Structure formats: C-alpha cells, structure tokens
Amino acid sequence: MDRRDYILRLIEQIGQMLIALRKMIVGRSASAQEVEAELKSVAARVGLDLEIARLATPETLGLLVAPTGEVNPTNCWALAEMLYLDGLNAELEGRGDAARTSYDKAVRLFSLLEPGGAFLVGWPEAGERIEEIRGRVEGLASSGGAGPPEG
Numbered sequence: 001m002d003r004r005d006y007i008l009r010l011i012e013q014i015g016q017m018l019i020a021l022r023k024m025i026v027g028r029s030a031s032a033q034e035v036e037a038e039l040k041s042v043a044a045r046v047g048l049d050l051e052i053a054r055l056a057t058p059e060t061l062g063l064l065v066a067p068t069g070e071v072n073p074t075n076c077w078a079l080a081e082m083l084y085l086d087g088l089n090a091e092l093e094g095r096g097d098a099a100r101t102s103y104d105k106a107v108r109l110f111s112l113l114e115p116g117g118a119f120l121v122g123w124p125e126a127g128e129r130i131e132e133i134r135g136r137v138e139g140l141a142s143s144g145g146a147g148p149p150e151g
Helices: 003-026 032-045 050-055 058-065 073-092 096-112 126-142
Strands: none
Touching: 003 032, 003 073, 032 050, 032 073, 050 058, 050 073, 050 096, 058 073, 058 096, 073 096, 073 126, 096 126
C-alpha cells in the first residue's frame, strides 16, 4: 500500500472515531471520564495533546498546527474538531465557561483552513462548523450558560 493510501485510511479512521465520540457526547452514553479518555486517545492518534491545546494561547495553537509557518490542514482540522467536541461536552455538562473557551479555540483553528477545503467526505466544511459553533455560543449566552441547546 502506498503512503498516500495509508494516510487517507488513517484520516478516515480518525474521522470515524470523532463521529463515534460526538454520538457518545450528544447521546450522553458515556461518563465524563470515558469521554475525556476518548478525546485524549483520538488526539494522541494524530500526535496532538488535548491538554496542551486546552491550555494554549491562540498564538501557541497556531504553532501547533503550523510549526513551519504553513498550516497542516489535517492536524488543524483534527485539533479544531477535538476542541469543538471538548466544548460540546463541556456545554452539555453545564460548564459554560469551559465550553466557550474550547469553542473559541476551535473557531480560531477552523478559520485557518481554506474555504471549501473539506478534508473528509461527510464532514462539514470549516465555515459550516464555525457557524454551528457560533450558534451554540449564542445559545450559551441566551441561557446564561446553564442549559445546553440540543443538537
């Protein structure tokens, strides 16, 4: 198998893990510890550290996905999606401040991706995800961060 096929298969597997993780979060079918472990596991599979991303400043996040100055679109998309899921999980657990922080970082990363540059078939493009996140943040603001909007 050539390297390109291997990389595409790996990206597809990560996408499937993220889909399963989103279902786990939205369906509340796992404990907070299980979701946390799964988020960290998926991040590790792509060579990223979720804890560092959570603590990173916006400038540091940029360095994580563009260490040479050019954005690595796969890593950028994966980290943005993981931070989105981290925010979604925090939102559904009623941790509004943590949700807003992760959502803000996810939007910053999705904004680095080229418009129209969907990396996985069946996933929303970066612009669509940004709009979804903004809607969730508005929902947090209107509910005072207490009640999660479903979806």
